[in-house]
Amino acid sequence: MIRAIVTDIEGTTSDIQFVHNVLFPYARQHLAAFVRDNQTDEKVVAALNAVREESAAPQASLDDLIATLIGFIDEDRKSPGLKALQGMIWRAGYVEGQFTGHLYPDVLPAFERWKQQGIALYVYSSGSVPAQKLLFGYSDEGDLTSLFSGYFDTAVGAKRETQSYHNIAEHIGLAPSSLLFLSDIHQELDAAAQAGWHTLQLIRGEADNASRHHQVNDFSQINPESI
Ligand SMILES: CSCCC(=O)C(=O)COP(=O)(O)O
Numbered sequence: 001m002i003r004a005i006v007t008d009i010e011g012t013t014s015d016i017q018f019v020h021n022v023l024f025p026y027a028r029q030h031l032a033a034f035v036r037d038n039q040t041d042e043k044v045v046a047a048l049n050a051v052r053e054e055s056a057a058p059q060a061s062l063d064d065l066i067a068t069l070i071g072f073i074d075e076d077r078k079s080p081g082l083k084a085l086q087g088m089i090w091r092a093g094y095v096e097g098q099f100t101g102h103l104y105p106d107v108l109p110a111f112e113r114w115k116q117q118g119i120a121l122y123v124y125s126s127g128s129v130p131a132q133k134l135l136f137g138y139s140d141e142g143d144l145t146s147l148f149s150g151y152f153d154t155a156v157g158a159k160r161e162t163q164s165y166h167n168i169a170e171h172i173g174l175a176p177s178s179l180l181f182l183s184d185i186h187q188e189l190d191a192a193a194q195a196g197w198h199t200l201q202l203i204r205g206e207a208d209n210a211s212r213h214h215q216v217n218d219f220s221q222i223n224p225e226s227i
């Protein structure tokens with residue numbers, strides 16, 4: 001019996017194009033000014049130090065770090081330091097109404113149905129927890145944050161590593177066999193399945209013939225009671 005559903009964001013609840021054509025360019029455009037203006041902020045300092053460590057450049061200047069971060073954005077690197085900064089930068093875009101968090105139309109009705117069935121909802125994304133809360137807090141469908149019991153980012157581990165799913169199960173306090181992970185990326189689902197989770201793959205666009213996971217095209221095709 002499924003007692004909690006953990007969902008990925010990009011390619012699962014939300015269009016990859018929104019992330020790549022709206023969020024990433026916005027962060028790219030505002031990154032240098034944001035970092036310079038907020039270079040003494042505790043969270044910015046921590047993120048920049050994480051980038052120094054990740055890029056093995058302990059003496060990197062602010063200009064060096066900005067160039068590194070732009071490179072990370074362009075290669076879609078799931079860098080925790082970059083992801084933390086992106087979340088901080090996106091806040092202004094959401095709050096000023098420059099964009100809303102994209103949601104496929106099948107997502108909210110499914111979340112509401114699952115909640116009514118007594119299933120707890122969680123998010124696991126490479127985007128930072130504050131970035132996840134912004135996307136769902138300023139979504140196309142309004143503020144959905146009250147639907148979620150918790151959020152996970154790469155602080156629990158990378159999405160393709162089995163240990164991350166053991167860690168999440170421990171945080172949630174439920175057996176892996178009662179957890180369902182939804183993602184568009186079969187390598188993430190492989191890791192979750194290895195940890196004993198149920199898995200479903202969202203195919204929002206191109207087919208994935210290399211996957212061994214059950215596939216659906218949208219959330220209306222998911223019935224946790226039949227898993
Ligand atoms: C949390 S909103 C932005 C998504 C993001 O930055 C990202 O890297 C997407 O990663 P996901 O794990 O959701 O595919």
Ligand SMILES: [Mg+2]
Binds near residue numbers: 009010011183185
């Ligand atoms: Mg994804």
